[in-house]
Amino acid sequence: MNASRSAGFANKTTLFLIAGALAAGLGLTLAQKYFHAPATPAAAPAPALKAVRLIQPARALPDYRLTQADGSELTPATLRGHWTLVFLGFTQCPDVCPTTLADLAKAQKEWERMPAATRPRLLFVSVDPERDTPQILGDYAHHFHADTLTATTAEPALHDFAQSLGLVYMKVPLEGAGYTMDHSATMIVLDPEGRQAGLIRPPLVPADIASDLRLLTEQKR
Structure with a gap:
């Protein structure tokens, strides 16, 4: 060739x-x-949050039944449809509880402009049912903001509820007489399906909390 x-x-x-x-x-x-x-x-990108640390994936909680200020039951269905902050405390708390509720009331003021059907909620759960009757608890929390949900229940249901959220508390005897309650300061964030979706740790910045919960609510529309 x-x-x-x-x-x-x-x-x-x-x-x-x-x-x-x-x-x-x-x-x-x-x-x-x-x-x-x-x-x-592709999944929608998570919003840029400042105070809320999201948990992926969100974790379903076991069933629970607590008693609200008006005597009605609080169940997972009560919180459905809203992002909810859960905070443990008690009415005779000397510092952390009133300070936290005062800070959160500033965030709640911001949420008042949002539609009631989707507005974020705060649930204050007393770990001292021996002294905090549902009415005492409601009166105490509503002093800070009228929209705050309150609830408590007897043992062991209260312990089971706190444990399901990864929170702890214990009774601490005082010198002489009486007692106080030690409890977690971390707040748990529940999504509109009632699942544990995040947490907020101190120190609290009310403006950041208000902004984060607004972003989360708007993203779920």
């Missing part, structure tokens, strides 16, 4: 290889288009 014929043969071979590659690529594209399942849409 002379040089010109050899070059022509090489050129034809190259063209066949290119054509084959293009055909294979086209076939792959068509196969992906007509036979492959469509790609799963």
Whole structure:
């Protein structure tokens, strides 16, 4: 075979290889288009939060039944449809509880402009049912903000509820007489399905909490 014929043969071979590659690529594209399942849409990006630390995935809670200030039951269904902050405390708390409720009342003031059907909620749960009757608890919390939900229950249901959220508390005897309650200062964030979706740790910045819960509420619409 002379040089010109050899070059022509090489050129034809190259063209066949290119054509084959293009055909294979086209076939792959068509196969992906007509036979492959469509790609799963990417999850919506989480909003940029300052105070709330989200938990992924959100965790379902066991069933619970607490008693509200008006004597009615508080169950998971009571909180459904709203983002909810859960905070443990007691009415005779000397510092952390009143300070926290005062800070959260500032966030609640911001939420008053949001529709009542989706407005974030605060649930204050007393870990001292021996002294905090439902009415005493409600009167105490509503002094800070009228929208605050309150609840408590007897043992061991109260312990089970706190434990399901990863929170703790204990009775601490005082010198002489009486007692106080030590309890977690972390707040738990429940999503509109009632699942544990995040937490907030001190120190609290009311403006950041208000902004975060507004963003979360708007994202779920």
